[in-house]
Each structure stands twice: as C-alpha cells, then as structure tokens.
Amino acid sequence: MNKNKSNIIATFSIAGYDPKTGELGVAVQSKFLGVGSVVPWAKAGVGAIATQAFANPSYGPNGLSLLEEGHTASEVIEKLTAEDEFSEDRQVGIVDAKGNTATFTGKQCYEWAGGITGEHYAAQGNILVNEETVTHMGRAFEQASGSLADRLLEGLKAAQKAGGDSRGKQSAAIYVVKDKGGYGGLSDVFVDLRVDDHPEPIQELIRIYQLQQLYFGETLEEHRLPVEGEVKADIIAQLHRLNYMESVDLPDSDLYDALTAYLHTENFEGREQERGWIDQKVLAFMKNQK
Incomplete structure (x- = not known):
C-alpha cells in the first residue's frame, strides 16, 4: 500500500x-x-x-x-x-x-x-x-x-x-x-x-x-408569547403577507388554521404551541422571511 x-x-x-x-x-x-x-x-x-x-x-x-x-x-x-x-x-x-x-x-x-x-x-x-x-x-x-x-x-x-x-x-x-x-x-x-x-x-x-x-430545538418558557395585542396583529400581518390568509379581517378560527398550516409547511411542528400561544423564535422567523 x-x-x-x-x-x-x-x-x-x-x-x-x-x-x-x-x-x-x-x-x-x-x-x-x-x-x-x-x-x-x-x-x-x-x-x-x-x-x-x-x-x-x-x-x-x-x-x-x-x-x-x-x-x-x-x-x-x-x-x-x-x-x-x-x-x-x-x-x-x-x-x-x-x-x-x-x-x-x-x-x-x-x-x-x-x-x-x-x-x-x-x-x-x-x-x-x-x-x-x-x-x-x-x-x-x-x-x-x-x-x-x-x-x-x-x-x-x-x-x-x-x-x-x-x-x-x-x-x-x-x-x-x-x-x-x-x-x-x-x-x-x-x-x-x-x-x-x-x-x-x-x-x-x-x-x-x-x-x-x-x-x-425546544421552546423555552420565556419564549412563549400569548397571541393577543401586537403579537396577534403581527401574526395576522405575516400570514397574510405569506399568502396563508386571504384577508387580515378573518375570524380567529381561520387565523389558527392558517397558523397551523404555516407551522407544518415550514417544519416547525416541534415548536408548535397550544392554541393561543406562539414561539417567539417562530414569529421572528416569519417576520424575516421573504
């Protein structure tokens, strides 16, 4: 050799x-x-x-x-x-x-x-x-x-x-x-x-x-955000921008259906929270997504 x-x-x-x-x-x-x-x-x-x-x-x-x-x-x-x-x-x-x-x-x-x-x-x-x-x-x-x-x-x-x-x-x-x-x-x-x-x-x-x-990675407790106020408005705006919601004026049921579809499409099942909550890192990713 x-x-x-x-x-x-x-x-x-x-x-x-x-x-x-x-x-x-x-x-x-x-x-x-x-x-x-x-x-x-x-x-x-x-x-x-x-x-x-x-x-x-x-x-x-x-x-x-x-x-x-x-x-x-x-x-x-x-x-x-x-x-x-x-x-x-x-x-x-x-x-x-x-x-x-x-x-x-x-x-x-x-x-x-x-x-x-x-x-x-x-x-x-x-x-x-x-x-x-x-x-x-x-x-x-x-x-x-x-x-x-x-x-x-x-x-x-x-x-x-x-x-x-x-x-x-x-x-x-x-x-x-x-x-x-x-x-x-x-x-x-x-x-x-x-x-x-x-x-x-x-x-x-x-x-x-x-x-x-x-x-x-796992969601840390301090990174869990309630879907309300500005956070909710941000989620709606991003889901609409990314074509997961046809309008920003839809009922909460449509919002959560759209959010679930987004999480599963982007492979964020591991960071999916119960209804009414979102992982802060997921929201940051959505806002920076082109």
Missing part, C-alpha cells in the same frame, strides 16, 4: 463529552472534500472518535467497539495503532463516556501536527499553520458555555482564528449523539450536519446549525 498525499486529510478536530447531558461528539474542519464522511464517529453512551491525517476510517467503528467492551480511550488508541502498519501516518482523538480522553499523532504526520487533551475533550490537527490552532481550540472549548455542540463549534472558530489548516479551508462537520436525542426520540443522532465544499465552511456550518436549532 502506497501513501498518496492527496489522501492526507489536513485537518483540525475536537472530540468532546458533556457529563451533564451524556452528549458525545466531534467537530472538524479540513482542506478536504466532505471531511464529515471520514473523520467523526460517535455512539451514545460509548464515546466519540476523530480519525484523520492519513486517515484510517476503520478506527471509528473498531474504536467504538473497543470502548463498548470497556477499554479506556488510551487503551483503544494503543490497540488500534499496534495493529496498523501505517500508524505513524495516522492521527486520532478519543473521548469515552466516562470523560477519559486520549490523542495520538504519528511521527510521520505532516507538520505542524499534534494534539492536546483536557477535561472531557481531545483536540488535534495536522498540516496546520501553528500549534496555537490546537491549543486555542481546546481553550475555547474549556471556556465556552452552552450545549456540547455550541462548545465544539466555539473550538473550531478559535482554531481557525489562531491559524487553521495551512492548506486552506474546504469542508466542516459536526456530529453529536445523545441517548434518544434524535428526531422524535427514535434515534441517538442529536446533531449531524456537514458542509462538504464551501469557501467559509465553519461559518456555513454554524449557520446551518443555528437553523437546526431553530427547527428542532
């Missing part, structure tokens, strides 16, 4: 764990088409793995199987690399469901290459502008607030700002799992978003992540 530089995934990534929610995940950026199809792997209640550089995709499923058998993150890296003749060309970061972390950078990875671990995260990168790309990524994760996905994305932003991939930017991805955290509680895939080819992949990834949160 011969190495081909075109197969080297020049990448920076961070694998993380949130002990409060049990969420596990990976965020990654690379000068590589569709990096999300190769680097990030995770399984709810088990762990998260980033496999990159002269990437061995089998490190993902095989590593998760080893974690599930009870091996620690460090033990998994030892086993994966011991059985791989090209291990010195590989890079991998792992966090397990107990918060243990480990990172490995083979001696043959292209400079700058390396990784760090901290509380509940492993950050690593190769063919980078500088070491600060990785250290700032880890520091941003440590200092960020919000969900695991929020913190992973903050890590990517900081890494890019600090230097990033020396070959440039092309793709980014985030993959987060949580027990029954997926659509309808029927899967464990909590966040699964990819930007396969874009001049500003991290920015685009954050944009679609914010859309994902809008469509599928």
